[in-house]
Amino acid sequence: TIAPPTNLQHQSPLLSLPGEIKNIIYSYTLSDPERPFVDVIPGVSREADADESLPNVGVQLLQTCRRAYHEINPRVLFTHNYFRFTSLSSTKKFFEALEHEQRPLVRDVEIDVRKLSSNDYSSVAHEWVQFLAEKMGAWVGAARALRDDAWKLKCLRLNFTAWPVIPVRRADMWELLGAFLWSFKRKGLELERVVVIGASRGAGMAKRDPWSPAHFVGGDDVGTKYIIPQMWKAVCPAEDPQKVIRWERKDGRLYLEVVSIRYLKSHVDETWTGPCSNKTRTDPWPENGS
DSSP states (O other): OOOOOSOOOTTOTTTTSOHHHHHHHHHHHTOOSSSOEESOBTTBOOOOOTTOOOOOOOGGGGGSOHHHHHHSOTHHHHHSSOEEESSHHHHHHHHHHSOTTTGGGOOEEEEEOGGGGOSOTTSHHHHHHHHHHHTOSHHHHHHHHHHHHOTTOOEEEEEOTTGGGOOSOHHHHHHHHHHHHHHHTTSOOOOSEEEEEEEOOHHHHHTSOTTOTHHHHSOSOSOSOOHHHHHHHHSSSTTOOOEEEEEEEETTEEEEEEEEHHHIIIIIOTTOOOOOOOSSTTSOOOSSBO
């Protein structure tokens, strides 16, 4: 526990500002909507992987003095950032390290399946392979844990960009994606946004429908199940028509989402004016649209 300040630092230009202005500065300083915290555990330091960009979040501000520490509302760190997990164990450790009252502050979570490409099957990668072989296992359990630990969750991201290097059958990957979505629609989470992220490069992929399984598992020969209805049902309430399907291609990735219009305008794209449309049913969908 950090003791309250005895020196109020009146000489500080920042700390001398009016409270409402300081709160705006603190909010901007402690949030990065573009880059996630990856496998972070509160109170435990870790080094970023070589291909990982750390969030541009000024947590050092909390260490400048005791007055700043006590003035800054720590909920900003949880409500204004998103958290990526690449294993079941990292998901559990993160929420176990939080205080109970901090857990509902987590609003945006991404599950990344990239560790399925690991050759170390004695680790989490083995749990993945076992799950895909037996159609039961750890990661749908992780989804259930998220429902229980982050009951105020608003945005769920499922990252399947590593499909080109994951050594499992495409049909099993597609089954796993469906299992995630099924798990989240079965309990009373009020998700406002569900995003599925795939790898999509080249003119050939750009011509495919944005909801094609090819973007997420590498091929269309994975059965007749479609993810859009499952995504639609996962965004609560399921019967609410005020939702939209959106997609964006960026840096070799395809982002496909179902999002409530209220959340879209308040948290994602305040300039959004309405969905696009095809002139005829045979026209290809635009590379980016809704």
